Amino acid sequence: MERRQFLVRSCQACAALAFIPAATLTGCASFKGLSLAADNGMVQIPLAQLDPSGKTMVKAKGAPEKFIVVEQPDGSYSAIELNCTHKGGPVNEKDGQLVCGLHGSTFDNTGHVVKGPAKTDLKRYGVEVVGDLLQVKVA
Numbered sequence: 121m122e123r124r125q126f127l128v129r130s131c132q133a134c135a136a137l138a139f140i141p142a143a144t145l146t147g148c149a150s151f152k153g154l155s156l157a158a159d160n161g162m163v164q165i166p167l168a169q170l171d172p173s174g175k176t177m178v179k180a181k182g183a184p185e186k187f188i189v190v191e192q193p194d195g196s197y198s199a200i201e202l203n204c205t206h207k208g209g210p211v212n213e214k215d216g217q218l219v220c221g222l223h224g225s226t227f228d229n230t231g232h233v234v235k236g237p238a239k240t241d242l243k244r245y246g247v248e249v250v251g252d253l254l255q256v257k258v259a
């Protein structure tokens with residue numbers, strides 16, 4: 121193998137490895153996942169890192185649960201915890217809605233219950249756009 125070929129293949133392998141955490145967070149979804157850190161109960165997400173689809177999964181070290189940031193039709197943002205209010209099952213995005221993998225509770229893109237057995241909406245975190253950051257208050 122020539123040196124040039126080796127370098128190209130090495131860079132391709134590194135790029136593939138760098139993408140694994142994001143792909144793991146998104147599961148089968150086709151949008152971006154971010155892995156960040158919470159500082160003093162706040163997660164700061166650069167707006168430029170949000171997925172252009174309008175939905176971005178976020179796992180933040182120091183935050184209690186994984187959440188999804190959804191850009192609403194009016195341009196505002198919602199940060200919705202992906203922990204089912206029925207019995208704590210994992211909620212994931214599926215066909216444009218948020219669906220619990222345990223018993224099928226379904227929530228809309230603002231976290232409101234569309235179909236039970238859950239009777240309570242998903243928890244929403246406070247959000248604020250400050251400059252080029254979306255600040256999410258997780259604690």
Ligand code: FES
Pocket residue numbers: 204205206207208209210220221222223224225236237238
């Ligand atoms: S835990 Fe989510 S529907 Fe039961």
